[in-house]
Each structure stands twice: as C-alpha cells, then as structure tokens.
Amino acid sequence: MQIKIKYFDEKLTRINKIVQGDWLDLRAAQTIEMKKDEFKLIPLGVAMEIPEGYEAHIVPRSSTFKNFGIIETNSMGVIDESYKGDNDQWFFPAYALRDTVIEFNDRICQFRIMEKMPTVELIEVDHLGNENRGGLGSTGVK
C-alpha cells in the first residue's frame, strides 16, 4: 500500500524506516517552548493522502511524557480520509504538565492507518433483551 506524503519543511527528517506492522514516528516541525499548564498545537510537518477506506490514528510515543512532560489532549488523534488537502498539515494537540521545550525534529508521536468502520444504522429500541454485564470495576481486581 502506498501513501502520498507532503513535507512542509525540507529539513524535517523523512519517514523512511517502514517495517510491516510498526507504527510510524512523527516529528515536531517547529521548536516549541511550553510553560506548565499551557496548551499548544504542535505542527507535525506532514500532510498525507490516506488510501480510500482508511483513516489514521496518532498516539504519543510511550516515552513522550517522560521526555517532554506533555500529553495528547484528545488522547488519540483521528485523521479523517478527507483531510488530504495541500494545507491539511497534521498536528499534535499538547498539554504541558511542566515547563518544557520540544525541539524541531524531535520524535513525539506515532501513527498507523486503520480501516474505517462500516456504515452503521442505529435502531432505537426500548429493551436490548440481554443480561446486564455489571458496571465499571464489577469484575474486581484479582
């Protein structure tokens, strides 16, 4: 499968190591300084044409909080198939839990493509007709 990618900065390191099944790392396309409790959209310096029927999911790298003290405010970014224009640059919405600096080209997150879910029809009913499973934590901890 091929994905068209446009880079917004010629100095940004290209994504070249593609191993089947591995998520692909993305880099900050600007040096970003953040104060504790600040929110910023970090540009990732790329736009892509995701293949038809797919979307992309972005999550932080596991080491991102340890390295930079930031979390992804939407927990997981969803890149819609339609987000494929020349100016549709991907971004990482970041919240800083301490003063921090993310340098240009730092690898801060990773993505993969996923098949879009099928078209669903929601059918309203009064009863689902199934046993209740029990709520949050009802299966205990052991």
Ligand SMILES: O=c1ccn([C@H]2C[C@H](O)[C@@H](COP(=O)(O)OP(=O)(O)OP(=O)(O)O)O2)c(=O)[nH]1
């Ligand atoms: O972490 C993210 C999340 C989204 N996007 C881009 C791709 C996505 O297709 C677009 C819109 O995202 P979403 O639909 O989640 O945002 P919204 O808040 O619902 O806004 P919109 O009105 O644009 O749909 O923004 C990113 O670059 N990074």
